[in-house]
Amino acid sequence: MAKMTRPLIAGNWKMNGLAGSLSELDAIIAGSSSAPFADLLVCPPATLVAAFAARAKGTGVMIGAQDCHMAPCGPHTGDISAEMLRDAGVSFVIVGHSERRADHHESDEIVRQKALAAHRAGLTAIVCVGETKADRDAGNTLDVVGRQISGSVPDGASAANLVVAYEPVWAIGTGVTPTVRDVEQVHELINLKLSMKLSIGSQPVRILYGGSVKSNNCKDLLDILHVDGALVGGASLNAADFLAIAAAVPK
Numbered sequence: 001m002a003k004m005t006r007p008l009i010a011g012n013w014k015m016n017g018l019a020g021s022l023s024e025l026d027a028i029i030a031g032s033s034s035a036p037f038a039d040l041l042v043c044p045p046a047t048l049v050a051a052f053a054a055r056a057k058g059t060g061v062m063i064g065a066q067d068c069h070m071a072p073c074g075p076h077t078g079d080i081s082a083e084m085l086r087d088a089g090v091s092f093v094i095v096g097h098s099e100r101r102a103d104h105h106e107s108d109e110i111v112r113q114k115a116l117a118a119h120r121a122g123l124t125a126i127v128c129v130g131e132t133k134a135d136r137d138a139g140n141t142l143d144v145v146g147r148q149i150s151g152s153v154p155d156g157a158s159a160a161n162l163v164v165a166y167e168p169v170w171a172i173g174t175g176v177t178p179t180v181r182d183v184e185q186v187h188e189l190i191n192l193k194l195s196m197k198l199s200i201g202s203q204p205v206r207i208l209y210g211g212s213v214k215s216n217n218c219k220d221l222l223d224i225l226h227v228d229g230a231l232v233g234g235a236s237l238n239a240a241d242f243l244a245i246a247a248a249v250p251k
């Protein structure tokens with residue numbers, strides 16, 4: 001089904017990639033014309049952000065980061081601000097990925113502050129939400145995701161500076177995906193929640209699905225109403241796999 005917005009296929013490399021991985025980015029750039037119906041974004045680890053941004057400049061591939069601190073600068077050893085990321089050449093930053101929510105105890109309020117920091121620096125925030133297996137088994141998926149959207153998405157955001165990614169925690173890195181109906185239900189809820197939160201008449205914000213997206217299952221997922229692209233983990237590390245997913249975006 002044709003989409004109302006141009007789909008975004010984003011690769012989250014997580015804690016993977018060394019200087020030699022620039023060749024994988026080169027392959028993505030070289031093959032990007034095979035995916036004419038999608039925007040392409042690669043989010044390498046912080047160590048590679050500047051080199052990737054320099055290499056991708058002027059191509060059809062955008063570069064993003066995986067996290068930012070909420071302050072613009074200051075005594076936060078090891079952290080990186082949204083302004084620094086902007087300076088390094090990125091245009092997107094992922095905030096509130098479930099791995100950060102779990103590993104670094106990031107609350108909805110922290111995620112919201114990070115999204116605001118991204119906006120302050122002129123970056124698009126990709127705000128991640130998603131239920132755990134226990135939430136899903138208890139029948140709480142819609143409540144949990146609804147609460148995460150309310151708490152993590154800043155008021156007044158727009159399609160120009162916000163993307164939301166629905167990533168069920170139990171689907172990440174497991175090879176298991178929710179049913180089409182389950183994804184449809186959650187994306188419908190997110191779309192509704194966003195339309196109440198964002199300014200009236202604004203363009204629809206892109207809502208990505210993430211969690212075990214592969215070239216062999218992406219078509220069904222990308223066809224779902226209100227699925228405006230994918231946030232891809234493991235399969236984004238290989239240019240051919242990533243491009244195959246991007247090429248499956250419906251016209």
Ligand code: 13P
Pocket residue numbers: 012097167171172173174175210211212213231232233234235
């Ligand atoms: P996988 O595609 O490896 O399941 O990871 C999804 C994810 O967490 C992307 O942010």
